[in-house]
Amino acid sequence: MFAAIERVWGRLDILLHSIAFAPRQDLHGRVTDCSLEGFLQTMDVSVHSLIRMARQAEPLMKDGGAIFTMSYFGGEKVVPHYGIMGPAKAALETAARYMADELGEKEFASTSFPPDR
Numbered sequence: 332m333f334a335a336i337e338r339v340w341g342r343l344d345i346l347l348h349s350i351a352f353a354p355r356q357d358l359h360g361r362v363t364d365c366s367l368e369g370f371l372q373t374m375d376v377s378v379h380s381l382i383r384m385a386r387q388a389e390p391l392m393k394d395g396g397a398i399f400t401m402s403y404f405g406g407e408k409v410v411p412h413y414g415i416m417g418p419a420k421a422a423l424e425t426a427a428r429y430m431a432d433e434l435g436e437k438e439f440a441s442t443s444f445p446p447d448r
Contacts, residue, residue, distance in 0.1 A: 343391035
């Protein structure tokens with residue numbers, strides 16, 4: 332997908348990450364009972380996919396850009412029957428904050444004013 336974007340448009344301005352998945356038994360079950368396989372699959376699809384997409388989008392955002400992801404209240408507070416997706420959303424939000432710090436620094440480096448930090 333990113334190669335096609337580069338070939339057709341040569342740049343990318345906005346990236347929207349809106350994907351999440353957890354196996355049914357791990358989504359509706361107790362976090363304590365989550366399988367290793369379910370945990371790894373949930374984190375890969377729901378969190379690491381954002382990291383992979385940002386890595387591929389970064390070189391295409393030549394004049395800056397924006398990366399958005401979708402979260403849910405269950406990443407902050409316990410929501411019944413949300414299972415392992417709650418910790419995954421918390422991890423997604425934290426990964427987004429760390430990447431904003433890392434990638435935002437690159438954007439500010441090309442401006443003539445210092446960032447408010």
